Amino acid sequence: MKKSTAWFIFTATVSILGILFFWPLWKVVSGGFWVDGRLTFRYLFGVFENPIYVEGLFNSLKIALGTTGLAMLVALPLAWLANQFEFRGKAVFSSLVLVPMILPPFVGAIGFQQMFGAYGMINTLFGLGPIDWLGGGQYVGVVLLQTLSLYPILYLNAVASLANIDPAMEEAAANLGGTRLRRFFRITLPLMAPGLFAGGTLIFIWSFTELGTPLIMNYTRCASVQVYDSLKEIGSNPFPYALVMVMLVVSTGLYAISKWLFGGRAYAMQSKASTQSASRKLIGMKGVLAALPFALVVGLALLPHLGVVLTSFAAPGSWYQSVLPQEWTGGNYLEALGHDMTVSSIRNSLLFSSLAVLFDIVVGIAIAFVVVRSTLRVRGVLDAVSMIPLAVPGLVMAFGFLSVSSWLSNLKVFADWEGWQNLVDVRTNPTLFLVLAYSVRRLPYMVRSAVAGLQQTSVTFEEAAWNMGASAATTLRRITIPLILANLIAGALLTFAFSMLEVSDSLMLAQQADYMPITKAIFELFQLLGTGKYVAAALGVWAMAFLTTTLVGSSLLLGKKLGAVFRV
Amino acid sequence: MPVPITIENVTKNFGANQVLKGISAQIAAGELFFLLGPSGCGKTTLLRAVAGLNEPDGGRILAGERDVTHLPPHKRDMGMVFQSYALWPHMTLRENVAFGLEMRGVKKAEAEPRVRKALEMVKLADRADSKPNELSGGQQQRVALARALVIEPQCLLLDEPLSNLDAKLRIEMRTEIRRICKEAGLTAIYVTHDQKEALSIADRVAILDQGRLLQVGTPQEVYIRPNSRFVAQFIGETTFVEGTVKARGKGRIVVETATGDWEAETETPWTEGRTVWLSIRPEAVRLHTDRQEGANLFTGQLHATVYLGEVAQHAVALAGGVILKALEMRPRVVARDDERAEVRLWINPGDVQVLGE
Numbered sequence: 075m076k077k078s079t080a081w082f083i084f085t086a087t088v089s090i091l092g093i094l095f096f097w098p099l100w101k102v103v104s105g106g107f108w109v110d111g112r113l114t115f116r117y118l119f120g121v122f123e124n125p126i127y128v129e130g131l132f133n134s135l136k137i138a139l140g141t142t143g144l145a146m147l148v149a150l151p152l153a154w155l156a157n158q159f160e161f162r163g164k165a166v167f168s169s170l171v172l173v174p175m176i177l178p179p180f181v182g183a184i185g186f187q188q189m190f191g192a193y194g195m196i197n198t199l200f201g202l203g204p205i206d207w208l209g210g211g212q213y214v215g216v217v218l219l220q221t222l223s224l225y226p227i228l229y230l231n232a233v234a235s236l237a238n239i240d241p242a243m244e245e246a247a248a249n250l251g252g253t254r255l256r257r258f259f260r261i262t263l264p265l266m267a268p269g270l271f272a273g274g275t276l277i278f279i280w281s282f283t284e285l286g287t288p289l290i291m292n293y294t295r296c297a298s299v300q301v302y303d304s305l306k307e308i309g310s311n312p313f314p315y316a317l318v319m320v321m322l323v324v325s326t327g328l329y330a331i332s333k334w335l336f337g338g339r340a341y342a343m344q345s346k347a348s349t350q351s352a353s354r355k356l357i358g359m360k361g362v363l364a365a366l367p368f369a370l371v372v373g374l375a376l377l378p379h380l381g382v383v384l385t386s387f388a389a390p391g392s393w394y395q396s397v398l399p400q401e402w403t404g405g406n407y408l409e410a411l412g413h414d415m416t417v418s419s420i421r422n423s424l425l426f427s428s429l430a431v432l433f434d435i436v437v438g439i440a441i442a443f444v445v446v447r448s449t450l451r452v453r454g455v456l457d458a459v460s461m462i463p464l465a466v467p468g469l470v471m472a473f474g475f476l477s478v479s480s481w482l483s484n485l486k487v488f489a490d491w492e493g494w495q496n497l498v499d500v501r502t503n504p505t506l507f508l509v510l511a512y513s514v515r516r517l518p519y520m521v522r523s524a525v526a527g528l529q530q531t532s533v534t535f536e537e538a539a540w541n542m543g544a545s546a547a548t549t550l551r552r553i554t555i556p557l558i559l560a561n562l563i564a565g566a567l568l569t570f571a572f573s574m575l576e577v578s579d580s581l582m583l584a585q586q587a588d589y590m591p592i593t594k595a596i597f598e599l600f601q602l603l604g605t606g607k608y609v610a611a612a613l614g615v616w617a618m619a620f621l622t623t624t625l626v627g628s629s630l631l632l633g634k635k636l637g638a639v640f641r642v
Numbered sequence: 643m644p645v646p647i648t649i650e651n652v653t654k655n656f657g658a659n660q661v662l663k664g665i666s667a668q669i670a671a672g673e674l675f676f677l678l679g680p681s682g683c684g685k686t687t688l689l690r691a692v693a694g695l696n697e698p699d700g701g702r703i704l705a706g707e708r709d710v711t712h713l714p715p716h717k718r719d720m721g722m723v724f725q726s727y728a729l730w731p732h733m734t735l736r737e738n739v740a741f742g743l744e745m746r747g748v749k750k751a752e753a754e755p756r757v758r759k760a761l762e763m764v765k766l767a768d769r770a771d772s773k774p775n776e777l778s779g780g781q782q783q784r785v786a787l788a789r790a791l792v793i794e795p796q797c798l799l800l801d802e803p804l805s806n807l808d809a810k811l812r813i814e815m816r817t818e819i820r821r822i823c824k825e826a827g828l829t830a831i832y833v834t835h836d837q838k839e840a841l842s843i844a845d846r847v848a849i850l851d852q853g854r855l856l857q858v859g860t861p862q863e864v865y866i867r868p869n870s871r872f873v874a875q876f877i878g879e880t881t882f883v884e885g886t887v888k889a890r891g892k893g894r895i896v897v898e899t900a901t902g903d904w905e906a907e908t909e910t911p912w913t914e915g916r917t918v919w920l921s922i923r924p925e926a927v928r929l930h931t932d933r934q935e936g937a938n939l940f941t942g943q944l945h946a947t948v949y950l951g952e953v954a955q956h957a958v959a960l961a962g963g964v965i966l967k968a969l970e971m972r973p974r975v976v977a978r979d980d981e982r983a984e985v986r987l988w989i990n991p992g993d994v995q996v997l998g999e
Contacts, residue, residue, distance in 0.1 A: 534728035537695050541717040541722040542742035542793065552741075556732045 098474025180286025201361020235269030523565025527558030721790030869963025
C-alpha cells in the first residue's frame with residue numbers, strides 16, 4: 075500500500091472517529107466542567123455531595139460488581155468443563171449457552187416478572203404465598219437478569235483462552251504431580267487471566283451503565299436511570315453531565331487498567347500446541363454430571379425468554395396467580411402488526427441498522443487495511459482508537475450525541491433552513507444520530523473481523539494481482555474482498571444484530587414515535603396500561619427470532635472465532 | 643515481447659538497514675539470469691524492485707529503453723511467480739490464468755485459446771476447472787508459471803519458485819522451467835538460494851551478499867573462477883589455505899603456506915609478500931597419486947570420511963593443521979574412527995584458485 079494512500083485513509087478515518095466519537099465525549103466532559111464560559115469543578119464535587127447521586131452511583135457499582143462476579147461463577151466452571159471433558163450433548167450445550175445473547179436483558183425482564191413476581195408462575199406452582207423473589211429493591215432481579223444475559227461474553231472469552239493454552243503446560247504440571255484441581259488454579263487460571271479480565275471488563279462496563287433493565291425492573295435509584303430521568307434538563311443542568319462524566323471515568327479507567335495489566339504481556343504461547351487437548355471422555359453417570367451444570371444454566375438463562383414467549387401468547391390479564399396463562403391467544407401478534415408504533419419500529423430498526431452496517435463496512439475495511447497492510451508507524455494507534463468505543467458505555471455516548479445534537483440545532487447560521495433541524499435535531503428526527511451512534515459503537519466488531527480476515531490472507535495474493543496488471547481498486551474488488559468475505563459478512567451480521575438490540579442510544583435518542591427503533595418501542599409499549607405488556611412481548615419474540623437467525627448465521631461463518639469478537 | 647533489463651545502482655533501505663547497497667546488472671533479452679545468495683542478502687528485495695512491489699530509494703531500473711523505476715506494478719508487464727504461488731483460492735485455474743488477460747482488456751474469444759494453450763504447456767489443461775487447493779504443490783507451481791506466462795511478459799520474475807517442492811520434483815521442474823523459458827525466448831530473472839538450481843539451468847548467475855553484488859558470470863565462471871572467498875564457499879565445497887606470495891613467474895605464482903609451498907596458475911599480477919587465499923575444490927585433489935616430484939605434492943593423513951557409495955568425502959590433515967576436503971570416486975580407503983591412513987596427494991596448479999579477499 076502506498077504511503078500517501080495509507081496516510082489519506084489514516085487521516086480520514088481518524089477524523090471520522092474524532093467527529094463521531096471524541097466530539098460527543100468532549101461535549102459530555104465539557105458540559106460538566108465548562109459552565110457559563112468558566113472551568114469549574116463545582117458540579118463534579120456536587121455529584122458526590124448529593125446523597126441521591128451518591129446512592130445512584132453506589133447502586134450502579136453494586137449492580138456491576140454483582141453481575142461480573144456472578145457471571146464469573148457461572149461461566150468459568152462451564153468453560154473448564156467444556157475444555158477438560160468430552161460428554162454426551164456437549165456440542166449442543168456449548169451452543170445453547172450462547173442463546174441469551176439474542177435478547178436484550180430488559181425485554182427478558184418482562185417475562186421474568188411474570189414468573190418471579192409476587193403473583194407469578196413460581197409462587198403459584200409451588201403453592202407459596204406472595205413472596206417477592208426479586209427482593210424489595212429489585213437489586214437481585216437486575217443482577218440476575220443481567221448475569222443471565224451477559225455471561226456468554228465471559229464464557230466465550232474463557233473458552234478461547236483455554237483453547238489457546240498449550241496442553242503441554244498442564245501436562246508438565248501433571249507430570250510433576252499436580253492434581254487436576256490444583257493444575258487449574260496454579261497453571262491454567264493464571265494463564266487465562268488476560269482473557270477473563272478482558273471479558274470481565276466488558277461485562278462490568280455493560281452492567282455498570284445498563285439502562286433498560288433497571289428501568290423495567292423499576293430500580294430507579296441507580297446512576298443510569300438518574301441520567302435518563304434528567305434528559306429533559308440537558309440544556310440547563312450541568313449535574314447530569316458531571317454524573318455521566320463519573321461513569322465515563324470509571325469505565326475507561328477500568329478498560330485502561332485491563333490494557334495496562336495484560337496488554338503488553340499476554341502470555342503468548344511459545345509454541346503451537348503439538349498435542350490435542352487432553353480432554354477426558356466421561357461416560358454414564360459422570361457424563362450426566364458434567365452436562366448438568368450446562369443444563370441448569372441454559373434452563374435458567376432461557377427462563378426470561380420463555381416468560382416473554384408465554385406472555386406474548388397470553389390473553390391480556392389472563393396470566394395472574396396462575397402457573398401458565400389461563401387463556402391463549404395469537405391476538406397480541408395481530409395487534410402488534412396493526413399497531414403503528416410496532417410496524418414503524420421494525421422498519422426503523424431495519425433501516426438504522428442497515429445504514430450503520432454500511433457505514434461500518436466501509437470505515438472498517440479502510441481501517442483494517444491501514445492496520446494490516448500499511449507500514450505507517452501510527453497504524454497501531456488507529457487500531458487502538460477504533461477499539462475504544464467498546465470501553466465507552468452506550469449511555470455516555472448517547473448523552474454526548476444528545477448534546478451535540480442540541481448544540482448543532484441551535485446554530486444560528488442554519489436557523490432559517492428547515493431541513494437542518496430535520497437532520498440534526500433528535501427531537502425532530504433522530505435518524506442521523508441513531509445511525510451514527512449505532513455505527514460508532516459497533517465499529518470495533520467490524521474492524522476486528524476485517525483485521526482478522528486480512529491477517530489470514532497473504533499479501534502475495536494482492537501482489538500477484540498487481541503483477542498481472544490489476545489496479546489497486548480492481549484488486550480490492552476482485553481479490554481482497556472475495557477472500558475476506560466470510561469475515562466481512564460475520565462482522566456485518568454482528569454489527570447488524572447488536573444495532574437491532576441497542577438499548578441506551580435507542581431509548582435516549584429516539585423521542586418521536588415515528589422514529590422509534592424496536593427496543594424503544596418495546597419499552598414504550600410496556601409502559602402502556604392494558605394490552606401494552608403483551609404486545610411488547612410479541613414484538614420481543616419477533617426480535618428474538620430475527621436475531622437468532624443472524625447470530626446463527628454469523629457463528630456458522632466465523633466458526634469458533636466468535637469469541638475473538640468479544641475481546642477488548 | 644522480451645526486453646533486456648538494466649539495473650543501475652539500485653539502493654533500498656528498510657529503516658536504518660540498507661538492504662541493497664548500489665546494485666547494477668545488465669540482463670540481455672532472452673537470458674535466464676539468476677540472483678543467488680544466502681537469505682537476507684537482498685535478492686528478493688531486488689526482484690521485488692524490478693516487479694514494482696517495492697520502490698528503490700536510489701538508482702534506476704530499465705525495461706528495454708523505458709525507465710520503470712517508479713512505475714506501479716500493474717503497469718509493468720512483468721509476470722511473476724511467487725514463492726508461495728499466490729494462486730487466488732476463490733478462482734478456478736482457468737480464472738487464475740485468465741485474470742492477467744482480462745486486466746489487459748483481451749476479448750474472451752481471444753483469451754480462451756491462450757489460456758488453454760498456457761495450461762497445456764504446463765500439462766494441466768484437463769484440470770482447468772479445479773480450484774488451486776485441489777492441486778498438489780508441483781501442480782500449483784505450474785499454474786503459477788502458466789499465469790505469469792500467458793500475458794507474454796516483457797520479463798518473467800521467479801521468486802524461489804521451487805522452494806516448497808520436494809527434492810525430486812525440484813530437479814524435474816527446474817529443467818522444465820528452463821525449457822519453457824528458452825522455447826518462449828523469455829527474459830527471466832530467477833531468485834534462489836540453492837546453488838545447484840542456479841548452476842544447472844542459469845545462463846548467468848549473480849551472487850549477492852549483504853546487499854552487494856559480488857560476481858556475475860556463467861555457472862562455469864563463478865564455480866571455477868570465483869573472485870572472492872565468499873563466492874567460492876557459497877558455490878560448492880572448497881578448502882581455503884592462507885599464505886603469502888613468495889615468487890612470481892609467467893602466469894604462475896608460488897605461495898608459501900603452513901603446509902608448504904603451493905604453485906597456482908593465475909593471470910592476476912599478485913605482488914610478492916601479499917597475503918592470499920588458495921581455494922581448492924575437493925574434486926581437484928588427486929588422492930593416491932603416483933607422481934614422485936613436481937609442485938603441489940603433499941602427504942597427509944585421512945582424518946575422516948563420509949562414505950556415500952559412488953564417492954567418498956575425505957578430510958585430509960596436512961601439515962600446519964590444514965584440513966583439506968577431498969572427493970574420491972570409487973573410494974579405495976575409508977577412514978573410520980581412529981584409523982589414520984597416510985595418503986599422498988597432488989593438486990594441479992591450474993585447479994588452484996588464488997583469491998585476494
